[in-house]
Amino acid sequence: MLLLRNARLLLTEPHAASGEYRDILVAGGKIAAIQDRIEIGNLSVEETDLQGAYVSPGLVDAHVHFIGATWDDGFTSKTPEIFISDFLRGGVTTAVGVLGLGYGCEDLRNLNCKVQALRAEGLSAYMYTGNFRFPSPSITGSAPEDIVTLPYVLGVKITITDKFSSHPSPEEMSRLASEAYVAGLQSGKPGLLHIHVAEYGDPYAYLRKVQEISGVPSDRFVPTHCNTNRDLLDGAVAYALAGNPIDFSAILEPARGCLTSIKASKAIAEILGKGVAPELITLSSDGNVGLPIRDENQKCVGLYMERVLSLWDNVRAMIQDGIEPDLAISFASRYPAQRLGLYPAKGTISVGADADLLAFTNDWTLDRVYMKGRLGLSGGNPLVFSRFEPEMKRRVDLECSR
16 A cells, blocks of 8 residues: 655546645555545555645656557668666656567567566557558458457557558448447457558548548547647648547657657647647557658658656647646546547546646656556656666676776
């Protein structure tokens, strides 16, 4: 049991208004009580006074390349697997793993094993089946059967309007959407299509056509990377104003060499100003991917890799730019949890929710991370590591000291 005193709560209902001070009692990895003052009597409880620090739910990152991703530059461009401490440094307590290009370099079975490993280490890990290709590859023999029979598969990833896509027709995509939707109904999952959009064409017109053919509810289609360029962002506004969800990628920004992109925090502020309903907007990292660094002539001069730190960086940027903390954090916590069918276990501080909690310093620096009540980061430093991570770091430090 864990007792956190004097927490200034965010994203909590109905226990307190935003920013009010409460005590939080955690038992069995879940929030057992939220009160002005919790008296524990003779119970054996680990007690921590947070001294008025803001506390929010853990971040929910719906797009991370757990086992690495390969760029179009050969085998050596595949990024390495991610570690549990990488998530903790970024305040991510729930994440969904995806494949990229796929083919021989990235394997769904390997991704499923990585999901299991991360869950054993404390992360609430899930995955999408499929990758860039159509027909969608799968573990069981079909993507919808993966959704029904594999416990942590929430939907299917697929790619459109990209030179790396297999370019499925609207009719083919409608069939996949319908099958994923039915599989979700059978298994109590969202049965989403998580859709990579990029570079050219009008993905939103394509998706409207697929929705018309299939009859699948529009909230089962989630286009991501909608801040890749100005055309995609402008199209996303009209698409979302019609009631459709959209997702922005935190890793994309001109300062990192993605010269055509719009920083996600700025993109969200812009579309909020144009009247898009906040609950239709989510933010994911696209973490652990290798992205091209381009010069002023759009020539690729290298690859940039970042784990998941960009997610909180963009949330904090929104707060610093004047967006209310509850709302800014919702884009990377409550709203993705709702989209993924994980709310209210995730994305809120409420009795019965998982005790995935973040505590911050006064300048919104991440100070503490709890994964289902287990302290995983303190003073900004991870306390939980993947099995071989400490030994790898020790060997690197040893080599550097020679």
